[in-house]
Amino acid sequence: MASDAALLHVEERIIMYRSLKMRIEPDSEQRKVIEASFRYHCYVYNALITACKSYHRSNGRLPSQFDLSKLCTRIWNNCPFLHGYLYQNAMNETAKRVLQAFSKCGENRRRMERRNRRKSKGKTDKENTELTGSPETGLACPRFRKPSRFHSYTNPLHREVFTERNGRRMMKVSKVKGPVRCYNQKAPVPGIPKTCTIEKVDKGTHTEYYACLSCWDDIERRRGDEYLSGRSLDAVGIDMGVSKTATLSNGTVYGNDHLYSKLLDLFRKGHEAFSTMLPGTPGYRKARSRLNHLYGRLRGIRRNNVETISRQIVDNFDIICMEDLPVRRLRSKSKGKRMTNAYDDASLGMLRRRLIDKAIEAGRRIILVDPRWTSQVCCGCGACVKKGLEVRTHVCPECGLVMDRDLNSAINILIWGLTGNPFPERWDE
Ligand SMILES: [Zn+2]
Known part of the structure; x- marks a missing residue:
């Protein structure tokens, strides 16, 4: 529902x-x-x-x-x-x-x-x-x-x-x-x-x-031209997160490159140089230029990652199920600077936006799933296996399924997107 x-x-x-x-x-x-x-x-x-x-x-x-x-x-x-x-x-x-x-x-x-x-x-x-x-x-x-x-x-x-x-x-x-x-x-x-x-x-x-x-642009007119042109329906569930930007339910993983941490030394050096310069001097302008280019590079690479991932997903699948994530709220709850930077590197909000835009343009179907319990429920038997964020592997005591945590939730998202979320309100124990 x-x-x-x-x-x-x-x-x-x-x-x-x-x-x-x-x-x-x-x-x-x-x-x-x-x-x-x-x-x-x-x-x-x-x-x-x-x-x-x-x-x-x-x-x-x-x-x-x-x-x-x-x-x-x-x-x-x-x-x-x-x-x-x-x-x-x-x-x-x-x-x-x-x-x-x-x-x-x-x-x-x-x-x-x-x-x-x-x-x-x-x-x-x-x-x-x-x-x-x-x-x-x-x-x-x-x-x-x-x-x-x-x-x-x-x-x-x-x-x-x-x-x-x-x-x-x-x-x-x-x-x-x-x-x-x-x-x-x-x-x-x-x-x-x-x-x-x-x-x-x-x-x-x-x-x-x-x-x-x-x-x-008259998208209404073009919508559905490409849709289902002689191909079978391919559906996919996407789990988005910090440690891996996106995990698809067929096992494809798009990692998080932690770009900011890699460039951190350069940023530090740039800001140091910038802070020691006297405003209005040629050195000041040069230092600012260097910093601006550095930030431009960061933005460009992040944007490129998002565009690549969303294009590949939209080209390969007809029905796309993903979580209805409140990205900003998640980010504000992150533990520590490193995790916040990782959120920024993953650019989840932009990825979500671009996926929806591209999917609508290509006439694909997007299904948003309630994000609650997606990572806790076992995709094999439906049991609830509670785990914290640091547990990266899903081990089910009921049916013995051992699987990567993100893959498990991607499969859950796919199933729930196609059949409806079985737990719309709250897990009743
Ligand atoms: Zn199980």
């Missing part, structure tokens, strides 16, 4: 947007325009935050997107210096971000208040109010951004983005004159591009620019 509900939950979430991120290489003139666009978007962002504050003071609530759009039009009419660098409807996208920032700040504040209330249980209401501030007073407000901390802006697209020049694909970027050189020449555009987000990454010694196209 549980698995059916979970399946519905996944099927409802049909991704319609797919993105393509590519590095762009503007020349020095184009870079000036892009930098100015960043500056002016930042200006608009800060102006809108101020506007939201004063609106809240007089009306007691935040303005809607529509109110902000009207305000954007007024800003546009009063500030002719913006016209050379922004589109008017790009300002609406920035307005959207302002509202998102406000709602996120509100959420954070509410979470903090809940935590404080939990901590100060037993105190009187008055003391609690002093501790957290009463909920009515004040608005949780995002910070103003410095131009150096403003990294991206979004343009809606209404025209063709790409052009050809000498057989190379070139890109048109907002108000920038002329086409901009871009990387990823061979990557196909996944659908109709709707928005283009320009992003900059400060590497210390230089700045890299990226364009992220968000494309509308």
